[in-house]
Amino acid sequence: MFLCRVTFLWLLFNGIFLAAVGTGDTPFTIATVGANQFKKAKDRGIFFYWFFFTIYVSSMVSSMVIVYIEDNVSWGLDFGVCLAANLIGLATFILGKRFYHHVRPQGSPFKDIVRVIVAAIRKRKVVISSENENYYHEHDETLTVESRKPKDSFRFLNAAALITQMA
Incomplete structure (x- = not known):
C-alpha cells in the first residue's frame, strides 16, 4: 500500500x-x-x-x-x-x-559556446577593461544591439570578448 x-x-x-x-x-x-x-x-x-x-x-x-x-x-x-x-x-x-518564413540554422550553437569558454579560459589572467571600445561587438544586418559596457554578472566571460594581442 x-x-x-x-x-x-x-x-x-x-x-x-x-x-x-x-x-x-x-x-x-x-x-x-x-x-x-x-x-x-x-x-x-x-x-x-x-x-x-x-x-x-x-x-x-x-x-x-x-x-x-x-x-x-x-x-x-x-x-x-x-x-x-x-x-x-x-x-x-x-x-x-x-x-511561414523558414529560417535555416547557421552552424551549431554549441560550437560558439565552446569558443567563448575556451577564450575566457585563455584570457583568464588579463585585466578586464571598463572601456566599451576594448571589446568585440558583433552585429548583423537583422539584429541591432546597443553596445554597452560589460556587466558584473558572469564577469569571468567578459575576458572572452576583450580585444587582446595574443602572442
Missing part, C-alpha cells in the same frame, strides 16, 4: 513538473519564432505586443470558460472543448505552414 501511494505521488508530481516545464517556456519560444517572420524591427515590436496581449487575455478567458463548463455542465464536455480547441489550433498551424 505504501509503495503504491509513493508511486502515485511520484507520478503526480512528475506530471505537474513536466507540465510546468512544458508550458513555462512555450510563449517565449513561440514569440521568437513568430518574430522571425518579420524583417523590420518595428514590425517585430508590434508582433510582440499583440502576441503577449493575446496570450494573456486568451488564457484568462479560456480559464474562466473551462471552469464554468466543468462546474455547471460536465467534465466530458469540458474535455471535448479542450480537444476541439487543440485540433483547431493544430489544423491552423498545418494549413498555414506553407506561408
Whole structure:
C-alpha cells in the first residue's frame, strides 16, 4: 500500500513538473519564432505586443470558460472543448505552414559556446577593461544591439570578448 501511494505521488508530481516545464517556456519560444517572420524591427515590436496581449487575455478567458463548463455542465464536455480547441489550433498551424518564413540554422550553437569558454579560459589572467571600445561587438544586418559596457554578472566571460594581442 505504501509503495503504491509513493508511486502515485511520484507520478503526480512528475506530471505537474513536466507540465510546468512544458508550458513555462512555450510563449517565449513561440514569440521568437513568430518574430522571425518579420524583417523590420518595428514590425517585430508590434508582433510582440499583440502576441503577449493575446496570450494573456486568451488564457484568462479560456480559464474562466473551462471552469464554468466543468462546474455547471460536465467534465466530458469540458474535455471535448479542450480537444476541439487543440485540433483547431493544430489544423491552423498545418494549413498555414506553407506561408511561414523558414529560417535555416547557421552552424551549431554549441560550437560558439565552446569558443567563448575556451577564450575566457585563455584570457583568464588579463585585466578586464571598463572601456566599451576594448571589446568585440558583433552585429548583423537583422539584429541591432546597443553596445554597452560589460556587466558584473558572469564577469569571468567578459575576458572572452576583450580585444587582446595574443602572442
